Amino acid sequence: MAHPLSHQDWQRKAQSLAIEGRLFIEGRYVAAQGGGSFDCSNPATGARLASIAQGQAQDVDAAVASALAAWNDRRWRGLAPRARMQVLYRLADLVEQHADELALLETLDMGKPISDVLNIDLPEVTKTLRYFAECIDKMEGAVTHTAPGSLHMILHEPLGVVGAITPWNYPLLMAVWKLAPILAAGNCVVLKPAEQAPLSCTRLAQLFIDAGGPAGVFNLVNGLGMEAGRALALHPDVIKLSFTGSTRVGKLLMGYAGQSNMKRVALETGGKSPQIFMPDLYDLDAAVDRAVGGIFDNAGQVCNAGSRLLVHHDLQTAFIEKFVARTQALYQPGDPLDPATTLGPLASQAHQTKVLADIARGQSEGAQQVMGDTAIAMPGAYVPPTLFVGHNRMAIAQEEVFGPVATLIPFDTEAEAIALANDSVYGLAAAVWTRDLKQAHRMVGALEAGVVWVNCFGDGDMTQPFGGYKQSGNSRDKHMASLLSYTQSKSAWFELG
Ligand code: NAD
Numbered sequence: 001m002a003h004p005l006s007h008q009d010w011q012r013k014a015q016s017l018a019i020e021g022r023l024f025i026e027g028r029y030v031a032a033q034g035g036g037s038f039d040c041s042n043p044a045t046g047a048r049l050a051s052i053a054q055g056q057a058q059d060v061d062a063a064v065a066s067a068l069a070a071w072n073d074r075r076w077r078g079l080a081p082r083a084r085m086q087v088l089y090r091l092a093d094l095v096e097q098h099a100d101e102l103a104l105l106e107t108l109d110m111g112k113p114i115s116d117v118l119n120i121d122l123p124e125v126t127k128t129l130r131y132f133a134e135c136i137d138k139m140e141g142a143v144t145h146t147a148p149g150s151l152h153m154i155l156h157e158p159l160g161v162v163g164a165i166t167p168w169n170y171p172l173l174m175a176v177w178k179l180a181p182i183l184a185a186g187n188c189v190v191l192k193p194a195e196q197a198p199l200s201c202t203r204l205a206q207l208f209i210d211a212g213g214p215a216g217v218f219n220l221v222n223g224l225g226m227e228a229g230r231a232l233a234l235h236p237d238v239i240k241l242s243f244t245g246s247t248r249v250g251k252l253l254m255g256y257a258g259q260s261n262m263k264r265v266a267l268e269t270g271g272k273s274p275q276i277f278m279p280d281l282y283d284l285d286a287a288v289d290r291a292v293g294g295i296f297d298n299a300g301q302v303c304n305a306g307s308r309l310l311v312h313h314d315l316q317t318a319f320i321e322k323f324v325a326r327t328q329a330l331y332q333p334g335d336p337l338d339p340a341t342t343l344g345p346l347a348s349q350a351h352q353t354k355v356l357a358d359i360a361r362g363q364s365e366g367a368q369q370v371m372g373d374t375a376i377a378m379p380g381a382y383v384p385p386t387l388f389v390g391h392n393r394m395a396i397a398q399e400e401v402f403g404p405v406a407t408l409i410p411f412d413t414e415a416e417a418i419a420l421a422n423d424s425v426y427g428l429a430a431a432v433w434t435r436d437l438k439q440a441h442r443m444v445g446a447l448e449a450g451v452v453w454v455n456c457f458g459d460g461d462m463t464q465p466f467g468g469y470k471q472s473g474n475s476r477d478k479h480m481a482s483l484l485s486y487t488q489s490k491s492a493w494f495e496l497g
Pocket of ligand 1: 165166167168169174192193194195223224225226228229230231233244245246247249250252268269270271302303304400402428466467468472473
């Protein structure tokens with residue numbers, strides 16, 4: 001749906017946008033104790049946007065101490081469930097009221113088209129807040145059947161101080177997938193957002209206070225992964241760390257947990273998701289559209305991006321022809337502040353350099369490039385939508401590019417398609433396109449992925465647990481299961497005499 005503001009309106013609004021880049025501890029913005037800072041810039045132009053406080057270990061200590069004090073005096077978990085619920089509902093309302101401001105922050109910070117932020121990210125943010133708010137008093141313990149004379153209850157209690165470390169691809173949404181269930185369960189939290197795109201989360205921290213949230217319950221430390229992130233992951237008072245980001249960093253976090261207090265580590269990490277197109281699929285045009293969107297939405301910076309297109313040999317020629325035509329029709333690069341833009345720059349120049357190197361590697365290892373061989377003549381971190389035809393053992397098909405790059409791999413049989421799909425260290429998502437439901441059912445069972453779509457891609461709602469198999473992670477966001485994962489069970493056994 002088109003937003004009523006024009007490109008010029010957004011450009012004007014961007015000129016007068018107030019940007020906050022400090023840390024948020026005990027309910028207020030503070031500078032980093034060491035006084036350090038780093039710049040964040042607009043990847044569409046390279047222009048400097050703001051100075052971000054560079055939190056270090058001592059700032060993480062202060063944020064965790066603030067959260068621990070809030071935990072100990074029960075100012076949040078001690079509230080009636082409906083009172084906590086009201087705060088999260090008000091926070092969702094405030095996100096809606098500040099939608100233009102949050103959308104601008106997100107777009108300027110990471111280059112995401114403003115229409116995507118307004119029509120996808122922010123509605124998902126409010127849905128997530130409201131879903132977990134609703135769940136607060138739906139969580140139930142149990143009374144088990146015991147012998148007469150005893151009573152046994154199983155209670156779900158919040159954990160304590162939870163750390164959250166989040167990525168830059170959906171900066172606010174990925175953070176809220178953590179924050180909403182963490183807070184709904186009654187925990188206190190310290191968030192370390194990605195240094196590439198910290199602005200929307202930094203703003204959200206104040207909105208939590210404006211919504212009536214007590215100071216100290218939601219703290220935020222801006223900073224670099226190896227400094228602030230590492231300090232949070234090593235902190236002895238953090239009982240659980242919830243992470244979304246790369247598989248490489250996920251592995252480091254497990255090590256930090258072992259070196260410190262054996263904190264629980266929930267990981268949502270990388271992916272190399274296959275979409276399998278069987279020869280009997282219903283509608284090739286519809287399937288190709290979803291293949292195009294599955295890899296070029298958010299410029300491919302999506303953990304579950306459908307980056308491996310497993311296409312039956314019989315479909316290959318028509319598939320490629322349609323894929324190229326639909327990409328050209330749907331994904332023209334533009335200024336992300338223009339509501340008509342569907343393809344923005346990548347989130348940073350450093351990431352553009354990495355993705356271009358991945359494309360060069362695809363070329364050098366002999367993959368056939370059928371689209372994307374002309375650079376985009378715009379300043380900024382743009383990468384053209386790219387399609388290779390290759391085989392599954394190529395680096396371009398095995399490693400996460402995290403950009404607008406797909407590899408088409410032809411196959412002949414169902415068994416071959418499944419073997420190719422599962423030939424990956426990742427297992428986040430997969431899709432099957434076929435009109436044969438029996439076959440689809442069999443393939444769902446055979447695919448090693450946490451999410452499998454049949455005749456669609458990327459669909460879902462809050463009842464869908466989202467997370468991966470294998471090196472795509474070990475936990476699930478969304479769904480009641482996520483709320484429960486921020487609690488621990490207590491068994492209370494009464495001897496009644
Ligand atoms: P990243 O792993 O580089 O960074 C993620 C976060 O970890 C950032 O906040 C960063 O500062 C922090 N970090 C980096 N090094 C750290 C360290 N040594 N100790 C503690 N924290 C550290 O990932 P990214 O580049 O920001 O995001 C892209 C990755 O995120 C991709 O791999 C993508 O697949 C993944 N992702 C996964 C999901 C999912 O649900 N599975 C969703 C979105 C993104």
